[in-house]
Amino acid sequence: MSSNSGIQIPSRLPLLLTHEGVLLPGSTMRISVETARNMHLVKNRLLKGTSLKSTIIGVIPNTRDPEYDTEDLPTLHSIGTAGLAVQVVGSNWPKPHYTLLITGLCRFRVAQLLKEGPFPLAEVEQLDKLEQYTSPDEMSEAPGPDGELGELSQRFYQAAVQLVGMLDMSVPVVAKLRRLLDSLPRETLPDVLASMIHTSNKEKLQVLDAVSLEERFKKTLPLLTRQIEGLKLLQKTRKPRLDDDKRVLAVRKGGVLPGRQFSLDEEGDDEDGDDTAVLERKVKGANMPEPALRVCLKELKRLKKMPQSMPEYALTRNYLDLMVELPWSKSTTDCLDIRAARVLLDSDHYAMEKLKRRVLEYLAVRQLKSTLKGPILCFVGPPGVGKTSVGRSIARTLGREFHRIALGGVCDQSDIRGHRRTYVGSMPGRIINGLKTVGVNNPVFLLDEVDKLGKSLQGDPASALLEVLDPEQNHSFTDHYLNVAFDLSQVLFIATANSTATIPPALLDRMEVLQVQGYTQEEKVEIAHRHLIPHQLEQHGLTPQQLQIPQDTTQDIISKYTREAGVRSLERKIGAICRAVAVKVAEGHNVTKSEAAPAEKGLSEAEEPDGVSADMAAPPDMPIVIDHIALKDILGPHVFEMEVSERLTLPGVAVGLAWTPLGGEIMFVEASRMEGEGQLTLTGQLGDVMKESAHLAMSWLRSNAKTYQLTNLVGGSDPLEGTDIHLHFPAGAVTKDGPSAGVTMVTVLASLFSGRLVRSDVAMTGEITLRGLVLPVGGIKDKVLAAHRAGVKRVIIPKRNEKDLEEIPANVRKELDFVTASNLDEVLNAAFDGGFPGMSNPLTLPHIVSKL
Numbered sequence: 001m002s003s004n005s006g007i008q009i010p011s012r013l014p015l016l017l018t019h020e021g022v023l024l025p026g027s028t029m030r031i032s033v034e035t036a037r038n039m040h041l042v043k044n045r046l047l048k049g050t051s052l053k054s055t056i057i058g059v060i061p062n063t064r065d066p067e068y069d070t071e072d073l074p075t076l077h078s079i080g081t082a083g084l085a086v087q088v089v090g091s092n093w094p095k096p097h098y099t100l101l102i103t104g105l106c107r108f109r110v111a112q113l114l115k116e117g118p119f120p121l122a123e124v125e126q127l128d129k130l131e132q133y134t135s136p137d138e139m140s141e142a143p144g145p146d147g148e149l150g151e152l153s154q155r156f157y158q159a160a161v162q163l164v165g166m167l168d169m170s171v172p173v174v175a176k177l178r179r180l181l182d183s184l185p186r187e188t189l190p191d192v193l194a195s196m197i198h199t200s201n202k203e204k205l206q207v208l209d210a211v212s213l214e215e216r217f218k219k220t221l222p223l224l225t226r227q228i229e230g231l232k233l234l235q236k237t238r239k240p241r242l243d244d245d246k247r248v249l250a251v252r253k254g255g256v257l258p259g260r261q262f263s264l265d266e267e268g269d270d271e272d273g274d275d276t277a278v279l280e281r282k283v284k285g286a287n288m289p290e291p292a293l294r295v296c297l298k299e300l301k302r303l304k305k306m307p308q309s310m311p312e313y314a315l316t317r318n319y320l321d322l323m324v325e326l327p328w329s330k331s332t333t334d335c336l337d338i339r340a341a342r343v344l345l346d347s348d349h350y351a352m353e354k355l356k357r358r359v360l361e362y363l364a365v366r367q368l369k370s371t372l373k374g375p376i377l378c379f380v381g382p383p384g385v386g387k388t389s390v391g392r393s394i395a396r397t398l399g400r401e402f403h404r405i406a407l408g409g410v411c412d413q414s415d416i417r418g419h420r421r422t423y424v425g426s427m428p429g430r431i432i433n434g435l436k437t438v439g440v441n442n443p444v445f446l447l448d449e450v451d452k453l454g455k456s457l458q459g460d461p462a463s464a465l466l467e468v469l470d471p472e473q474n475h476s477f478t479d480h481y482l483n484v485a486f487d488l489s490q491v492l493f494i495a496t497a498n499s500t501a502t503i504p505p506a507l508l509d510r511m512e513v514l515q516v517q518g519y520t521q522e523e524k525v526e527i528a529h530r531h532l533i534p535h536q537l538e539q540h541g542l543t544p545q546q547l548q549i550p551q552d553t554t555q556d557i558i559s560k561y562t563r564e565a566g567v568r569s570l571e572r573k574i575g576a577i578c579r580a581v582a583v584k585v586a587e588g589h590n591v592t593k594s595e596a597a598p599a600e601k602g603l604s605e606a607e608e609p610d611g612v613s614a615d616m617a618a619p620p621d622m623p624i625v626i627d628h629i630a631l632k633d634i635l636g637p638h639v640f641e642m643e644v645s646e647r648l649t650l651p652g653v654a655v656g657l658a659w660t661p662l663g664g665e666i667m668f669v670e671a672s673r674m675e676g677e678g679q680l681t682l683t684g685q686l687g688d689v690m691k692e693s694a695h696l697a698m699s700w701l702r703s704n705a706k707t708y709q710l711t712n713l714v715g716g717s718d719p720l721e722g723t724d725i726h727l728h729f730p731a732g733a734v735t736k737d738g739p740s741a742g743v744t745m746v747t748v749l750a751s752l753f754s755g756r757l758v759r760s761d762v763a764m765t766g767e768i769t770l771r772g773l774v775l776p777v778g779g780i781k782d783k784v785l786a787a788h789r790a791g792v793k794r795v796i797i798p799k800r801n802e803k804d805l806e807e808i809p810a811n812v813r814k815e816l817d818f819v820t821a822s823n824l825d826e827v828l829n830a831a832f833d834g835g836f837p838g839m840s841n842p843l844t845l846p847h848i849v850s851k852l
Contacts, residue, residue: 008126009082009108013058014045015120016100017074022204023059023081025104025128026188027195031059033098037073040118042098046085055085058108058124061205073116079127079209082108104191107211127211152217153186159224160193166231187213190220197227276304279320288328292484296323315421322428323482327435331442331490335399336367348393349386350530351523355379355514359394374442374492376469378450378508380500381516382663382782384566387496388448390516394494395444403434408449413459416468418481428481431468431488442490450507451497462504469493469510498661517781518565518663520809521558521789528554532571540578547581548623549574553631560638563789565663565782573635580634581624648760652752654831656744657765657787657795658736659779664786666763668730669741671748676724684729687737693768694727697745700772700824701753708828708836710753719753740777742768743796746824747831758831763787764796772824780804788812796821796830 016031016038023029033042045054060080087101106128114121160181167174177196184192194207203223210216283296299316306313335341341363345356358377366372379387388404395402410416419426427433434445453462467473468488476485500508519527533549562569626634648655652671657664682694701710702719710719719725727745729736743766751758765783767775776798785808787795793815797804799822805813819830828836 009056009106009124010053011123012114012121013056013082013108013124014041015058015060015076015080015110015122016041017060017062017076017120019062022061022201022208023083023102023104024191024195024204024208025081025106026192028086028101028103029195031100031102033100034095037117037119039096039098042088042100044118046088046100056082056105057085057102058110058122059083059102059104060110061201061208063205073120076110076113076120076122077205079107079109079211080124081208082106082124082126104195107208149214149217152214152221156189156217156221156224157181157186159221159228160189163193163197163224163228163231166228166235190216193224194220197223198230199223276300279303279317279324282324283320286324286326286328288323288326289485292323292328292482295484296320315426319421319481322432322436325436326432326486327439327441328486330440332400332440334363334366334442335397336363338363338367341397344397345393348396349390350527351519352386352390352516355390355516358512358514359397363398373471373489376471376493376495376511378495378497378500378503378511378513379516380497380513382518382565382661383498384564384568385516385518386566387516388446391444391446391494391496394492398444398492400492401438401440401443402446403438403443404446404448405430405434406448407461408452409454410461411454411456411458413461413464414480416461416464418479420480421483426481429479431477432479432482432486435486435491441487442492444492444494447493447495449497450495451499451502462507465507466510469495469507471510515781517807518785519567520785520812521555522811523809524558524567524570525551525554527567528558528570528574532567532574536571536574536578540575540582542578542582542585545623546585547578548625549577550625550627553626553628556628556631557635559789560640561635563640565785577626577631577634581626584624648758651755651757652748654744654747654751654758655763655790655792656741657763657783658738658740659782664779664782664784666786666790666792667736667741667744669744669748670728670730671752672726672728673723673752674726675722678720678722679724680720681724681726682728683726684732685735686729687735689737689739690729690741693739693742694745696768696770697742697749698725699770700746700768701749704772705753708750708754710750719749725749725752738777739767739775740765740779742766743774743821743824743827747827750828750836751832754836756832756836759794759833761791761793762796762831763790763792763794764827764831766796766798766801766821766827768824774798774821774823774827776800781807784808784812784816788816793817794819794830796827798822 016033017035018031018038020031021029023031033039041057045057049055058080059082060077062074063077064074081104083102083104085100085102089099089101091097091099106126108124108126110122111125112123114123161178164174164178164181167177169175169178180192181189190207190210194204203219207216207219207223210219280300283293283300286296288296299320303313303316303320306316338360342356342360345359349356358375362372362375379390381387391404392402414429416429416431418429418432428436431445435441435443447465450462450465453465455462467477471489474488474491477488478485495511497503500513528549529551533554537543537547557573558570561573564570624630632638652673654669656667656669658667659665680694680698682691686694698720701708705711705719727748729741743764746768747758747764765777765780767777769775780797780801781804784795784797784805794817796819799820802818802820805818819826821827821830
């Protein structure tokens with residue numbers, strides 16, 4: 001380290017490790033201090049120090065990723081920059097930190113690390129011999145560099161002058177830089193210019209490591225040349241100014257205006273003026289309504305008077321950009337060919353006749369009246385029946401754009417109506433944002449899972465949807481962000497839901513509800529072979545020549561491995577089969593169905609029948625055919641069995657029918673009695689309505705005990721005398737409620753008190769009254785389909801639900817016997833073989849509808 005006049009750094013320096021960049025000698029840099037080690041350095045050294053030396057610290061670039069920073073001191077870079085802390089600013093938001101303004105002095109090399117905590121302290125060796133060029137006298141006496149170093153110095157100086165000459169000399173910063181080129185020694189220019197031009201941290205680190213002056217020139221000269229070439233390219237591609245006279249200094253009376261200076265800020269103002277003019281042309285060409293146009297022109301006038309540095313400038317600019325991008329008058333032309341639409345709908349979806357008919361009706365009316373408002377439909381049905389996909393098919397049929405808005409879990413009304421622009425980070429709602437995305441004003445909007453909207457302190461989004469889904473109001477829908485009306489009357493809104501129970505009545509009243517029921521087994525087979533199997537083969541890279549699934553196998557999958565209203569589980573099971581076959585194909589074991597069983601069981605060659613080896617591959621054109629043996633090997637044992645007849649082997653058990661958002665289900669109801677005090681116990685997580693139905697059933701049976709010859713355990717006429725009754729609904733973890741289990745409870749208790757078995761092929765549903773009447777219930781189609789899936793042959797329903805049988809597919813009606821009952825006498829007469837004791841004509845079923 002030199003002892004001559006010049007800057008001498010202390011031999012021991014505290015080290016500041018920074019991720020933010022590379023500090024070079026002669027440059028100034030702001031560094032944020034957040035780590036504990038650097039915070040200790042600032043507090044104990046910079047803030048408490050009193051001498052000038054206490055403000056000199058060593059800045060070491062930390063090349064390790066800050067996300068993986070730990071308490072351990074990382075490996076230090078060998079060369080750093082001694083810097084003078086010019087300014088220290090502290091802040092507590094969002095967390096305590098300091099910001100340092102540091103000026104680089106010279107390079108140093110870490111000779112020895114003396115300590116690591118609370119901040120690193122190292123023995124350093126100064127590398128830059130500052131005294132060689134800090135004294136003007138010594139500079140005049142010292143000979144200039146010669147040889148290769150002198151040539152490099154001259155080339156670098158010329159490149160620096162060329163770079164500065166390409167900038168506007170009227171800018172004060174550029175003029176100062178030009179003067180520095182003439183006043184500074186050329187040995188300092190590489191560090192100064194490398195810190196000013198556009199370079200990466202890696203390139204700056206290479207300049208910092210260049211201790212030799214010759215090496216430093218070689219590292220920096222290519223960077224300077226690259227910057228010059230970039231400026232040349234920018235000047236060639238820059239568009240000419242619209243108004244050249246705006247760039248000329250204003251002259252009044254032969255002189256310059258007082259206080260008027262030309263700077264880079266004026267160039268930015270010119271560019272901003274050009275952008276504003278382009279934006280104004282876009283606003284006028286957007287063909288927006290008169291009220292919206294007035295608002296945009298007013299905001300544009302404010303924007304022109306607003307400097308770019310104001311925060312409100314960006315908000316106003318974003319608002320105008322959105323207004324320009326919205327499709328105020330852009331729309332697509334509907335495809336009104338009904339025959340083509342029918343073919344497309346049939347090819348995309350099997351069954352769903354009611355939905356297809358409604359779309360064709362809309363197309364027919366659109367042919368007769370072109371200004372028809374878009375309908376607001378609500379598809380209600382269990383999961384997996386194709387509600388969302390049919391909405392996409394409707395968009396394809398009409399030739400419109402499609403946009404899906406997922407509403408499940410949304411609990412903020414701003415998601416629908418947007419935020420007011422007074423809030424930081426305000427955005428338009430999902431409706432307006434969706435229109436911006438599709439770019440037309442008559443798309444098909446799918447509001448998915450509208451029954452799962454939430455409610456919170458931020459408002460009720462279901463209430464915000466009232467204006468969106470009201471045909472009498474949505475022609476002037478006002479988003480809080482836009483604050484102007486937008487016409488939604490041409491948008492075709494389709495909402496989907498699993499149940500209407502959680503949809504507010506006011507919102508439900510605005511929509512045309514179309515029930516999407518579950519599929520029958522035959523429909524599922526058709527859907528599987530038309531859509532699911534080809535889709536899964538494509539997804540798994542298989543072809544029909546490699547895998548075949550017969551219809552019998554598909555029926556086994558439906559009946560024994562899935563029990564659902566939709567087809568999602570069915571598609572997953574088919575996917576599992578495709579994955580198993582893909583393994584065989586990838587391994588080259590293209591087994592036939594006769595070899596599939598031993599190969600899947602992992603038998604060795606000695607254990608395989610007839611000595612057939614699993615390595616013997618079938619001919620390449622032989623597909624893998626999945627039979628019931630291979631199906632069991634791939635999917636495992638049967639998940640569902642036909643257990644109805646097995647469960648009805650004792651008195652006091654009957655089968656009821658229930659409706660759930662997932663579709664219809666069969667429900668076993670069990671009852672038992674024991675000696676007691678006449679108490680009725682109910683278990684199975686029953687709701688209040690079901691508990692009341694159980695008491696109704698018990699009261700009706702007690703009042704008619706003599707008529708039906710019902711007795712208690714000791715032979716008395718009161719079934720509850722000296723007897724406790726326990727009524728249980730299995731699947732106790734599932735909450736159950738509703739009135740439709742009333743007839744099932746009566747049948748169970750009648751079976752228990754009479755000691756007779758309920759027919760094993762009967763299921764029933766219906767609400768009861770205290771006088772023994774059977775009242776209608778909902779969900780008949782879903783319940784009947786559930787009974788059909790479970791193998792039930794006779795279904796007892798209320799008389800007033802006979803009209804609902806028309807919705808049931810003809811093939812299901814042919815396989816079932818329907819008994820429509822208006823009172824409990826008819827229910828009991830149909831539920832027991834040979835009728836029920838005490839009836840006048842037990843074998844007559846006047847209301848049976850046999851194989852409709």
